[in-house]
Amino acid sequence: MQNFLQLGLSQKTVQTLKMNGIGQPTPIQEKAIPMILNDKDVIAQAQTGTGKTLAFILPIIEKLVPEQTHPQALIIAPTRELALQITAEVKRLTAEHEEIHVLAAYGGQDVERQIKKLQGKVHIVIGTPGRLTDHLNRGTLKLSNLSYLVLDEADQMLHIGFLEEVEAIISRTPAGRQTLLFSATMPGQVQALARQYMKKPEHIHVRGTNVTLDEVKQYVVETTDRAKQETLCQFIDLYRPFLAIIFCRTKRRASKLNEALKSLGYESDELHGDLSQSKREQVMARFRQAKIQLLVATDVAARGLDVEGVTHVFNYDIPHDTESYIHRIGRTGRAGGTGIAMTFATPRDSFYLKQIEKGIKGTIKRKALETAVDRPKKSVEREQEPSAHPKRHARQASATRGTNTQSERRRERSSSTRQQGQSRGQGRRQQRTRPSGSARRRGRR
Template identity: 60%
Template sequence: MTNLNEFTTLGLDSRLIKQLEAQGIDTPTDIQRETIPVMLQGKDVIAQAQTGTGKTFAFLLPILEKIDTEAPEVQALIVTPTRELAIQITSELMKLVEERDDVNVLAVYGGQDVERQIKHLNKQVHIVVATPGRLLDHVRRETIDLSHTSYLVLDEADQMLHIGFLREVEDIINETPESRLTALFSATMSSDIKQLAKRFMRSPEKIRGKEKGKTVEEIEQFVIETTDRRKFGSLTETIDEVRPFLGIIFCRTKRRVSKLNGDLKAKGYLSDELHGDLSQSKRESVIKRFRDAKIQLLVATDVAARGLDIEGVTHVFNYDIPQDTESYIHRIGRTGRAGGDGASYTFIAAKDQSFIQMIEKGIGKKLARKTVEGALPDGEERNEERRNDQRSRSSHSSRKTVSSNNRNRNSGRNRNKR
């Protein structure tokens, strides 16, 4: 059996195999091998797989195999948490149908002209790739009808829920017929995901992707203990030492992303920023420059970087520590693509100790501490940071006490009024 015949045995027709061959794809990944036959049989699927495992083709190929191009309605809906991921999936989909004129695809996401999208929707559309907010906008305008949808894919479902899209996802599901096939793809399997599946899926087949570019265990992970004052110097020293081919640096807020990017540029680094305040054209330009290695470092917020699947990312730097284990796993999962080497560096100050302990407990391993010469404060600076941290906690505790006392006084007054 040749590798190409292996795709044939999964139940795909010659047109799809020809397109795969044109892209140099001749061997299905584990997630594709397991998911495609199940979806072709019409069964619901829960697949635990990270970006970079081939999961996009795992749901696109069976949809294209089963779609009825003679029917005028939307038959397949793919919902993603971010514009970047919607654009990426649409791009992969267009490659698969570029030799066909009988399949119409539309991407629906924020940052685009709504009227232009409506014009496209007046034509026959078979497959919609969308973000939740803009999709529901069209549903309310009655410019998208999901009542004939046969296939619903929730991609990066954990991230949609993590961002706060649970209600929107539920509303979208309720717009589709109960007879639909539902495929849910998620890197992690939280209790919210399980509850969503229990409510809206019918005896789903559970599939766990074995290929993850690199698993959490395989990515080299280091913690660099420093202070807020010395963090920037620690970062640049680490970058100079490890010399990333492509590196993503995560910050907590858009403001911190812009500040850090400006500081890196001032030091001569080839960097740019990615966050929610950028226009769509600027975001796409930044991602393309990073993908083409025109810039070496991408400074980003969590939300902006979700769904990015860029080969060649060798390093992830957590300039600001993630606030939970799930975000940590998603961040470091940006590196080690296609089996390449991957490493992550998390910079922590004294106040971050509780977060790093929570992350270590969540991933089930103690992270190696790495010493960077410029990172370690002298004794006085370390003591000052501890004092500041204690003051912060004391102030927070005082505010809670004052607030509690005020509530008690108000409660007493209210009782006197009764």
């Protein structure tokens, strides 16, 4: 394997990488960086978590001309979260290059602030199709002198429905630009886009880091719509994830499920397109700091999320295509770690399940609740212990003790609430380390 210096990067860039704990290139970086430095158009097919972001950022930084004041590189991402993630990487790697200026342009942020920055010196613009189109229409973003165009996660960008915006943006760029396209999959729309707008591109396909098969244990849980919520709660109680993302099909379903989980005592929050940008950033900060254990999200909102410590992904609603499935479960099993992905499938989901299994070229193991994890040997004592959630315990207890009086049940709920508050307070005082056993779940003793 070659090192970064042998790939053609400068000593200054290599030193910056070392300062950030990056010593050796990943396979996608080893293949892409020399091609990009040699001015080739590149189509790279690689999963998230393979290091693809650095594969295009590093050579672009090398080739920038700081003396020029106009935007030289444009990176288009499908979501605000991914745009912010890329921006953070660029700023981290250009910390020693004070002369390089970066702008993130996405919806939900003060457009006037973006306009003010665009009036000054900006070398790299990272944004979402909608906001970039808005700036082009306003005349506040000019791409006539652009040198480098990057389409990141192109398959998801087109899947969401941004083809028209992407083509409008490309039409404003010079024909002589260098175009780089990165995508986890290569559906027909992406291939057609590449044929139309790229010049004799080099093709890269990284197979060795397929997160869907190697780092993530995948299971299907057969259930019904009526039983789905209770089944999810039981698996959460059994697995006790450190951090988990729960995917729902719509914003409404995500919000409804989050409220249900919170009412049962789970540390949960929601992430979807109806939230303001400040609220989204607040939710993500709490999730990254492990102040909440469960994040209930929609596909679009969770694009580009890269959170350390996500141990589980639950597909509460089955994705309708292989691409979405791959992107969802790619939120876990990252950076050499392992993860668990569980997909809840109802009888009406059989068509989508078959399509996913066909797409990943394998059968996903079915998992029954009784065999989800090894049961404790002392099952009798286990059953006598309080439920992991005080509120759920109170509900279960009142259902099994028909002789309880109303006042007794009120006392149970009051006691449960106090227990929950005490345990949550203890959980927040803990440092962010990955707990073991029952301590993995905050406020749930």
